[in-house]
Amino acid sequence: MTDFAAVLRRLADGGVEFILVGGAAATAHGSARLTQDIDVVYRRSSENIARLVSALKAHTPYLRGAPPGLPFQWNARTIELGLNFTLTTDLGDVDLLGEIVGGGTYDDLLPYAVNIRVFGIECHCLGLERLIHVKRAAGRIKDLEAIAELQAILEQRSEEEQR
Amino acid sequence: MIEAYKRDIDRTLIRENLKLSVEERFLKLMALQRFADELRRAGREARTRG
Numbered sequence: 001m002t003d004f005a006a007v008l009r010r011l012a013d014g015g016v017e018f019i020l021v022g023g024a025a026a027t028a029h030g031s032a033r034l035t036q037d038i039d040v041v042y043r044r045s046s047e048n049i050a051r052l053v054s055a056l057k058a059h060t061p062y063l064r065g066a067p068p069g070l071p072f073q074w075n076a077r078t079i080e081l082g083l084n085f086t087l088t089t090d091l092g093d094v095d096l097l098g099e100i101v102g103g104g105t106y107d108d109l110l111p112y113a114v115n116i117r118v119f120g121i122e123c124h125c126l127g128l129e130r131l132i133h134v135k136r137a138a139g140r141i142k143d144l145e146a147i148a149e150l151q152a153i154l155e156q157r158s159e160e161e162q163r
Numbered sequence: 164m165i166e167a168y169k170r171d172i173d174r175t176l177i178r179e180n181l182k183l184s185v186e187e188r189f190l191k192l193m194a195l196q197r198f199a200d201e202l203r204r205a206g207r208e209a210r211t212r213g
Binding site for chain 1: 165171172174176179185193
C-alpha cells in the first residue's frame with residue numbers, strides 16, 4: 001500500500017517542487033478508480049533534484065521491478081542522468097517523472113495545475129482538463145476507461161455548477 | 164471510442180466522491196488499497212492450501 005499522506009508530506013516538507021499527476025491526481029478530482037502508486041512531475045533544476053534526493057533518501061528508493069543488488073545509487077547524479085524513475089520506497093510505490101507525454105515538464109504543466117490542500121499539505125495537482133489531455137496523448141489502451149471516467153467527472157462538475 | 168466507455172461509468176460513484184473533500188477521497192483510496200492487498204493475500208493463501 002502506498003502511504004499517500006507520507007509521500008506528499010516528505011516532498012512538501014523537503015521543499016520539493018512537484019505536481020501530482022496520474023491516478024492520484026484523478027483521485028483528487030473525484031475518481032473512484034483504484035491506483036497503487038503516486039506519480040509526480042518534478043522540476044529538473046539542480047536545486048530541486050538535490051531537495052528531491054534528500055526528501056526520499058531515508059525511504060530506501062529502489063528501481064521497481066529490478067532484481068535486488070543492482071548498483072542503483074539514490075543521489076543527484078543518478079537523477080540528473082535519468083529522467084523518469086519508477087521506484088519502490090518504504091512509503092510505497094512512487095513514480096518520479098521529469099517529463100510526461102502530452103504534458104511536458106514541470107514548467108510546462110504548472111500553468112495547468114491547481115492547488116490542493118490534503119493532509120495539511122498544500123501542493124500542486126494537475127487540473128482535470130489537462131489530466132484528460134495528457135492521458136489522451138499517452139494513447140494507452142489501459143487509460144481509456146480512466147479517461148471516460150474523468151470526462152464524466154468534468155460533465156458532472158459543470159452540471160453542478162450550472163445548478 | 165471514449166464515448167463507448169463512458170456509457171459504463173458508474174455516475175453514482177462519481178457523485179458520491181464529489182461530495183467528499185480531497186482528503187476524504189485519498190483516505191477512501193487508501194482503505195480500498197488495504198482491502199485489495201488483503202484480498203490478494205487471501206488469494207495467495209488459498210492457492211497455497213489448494
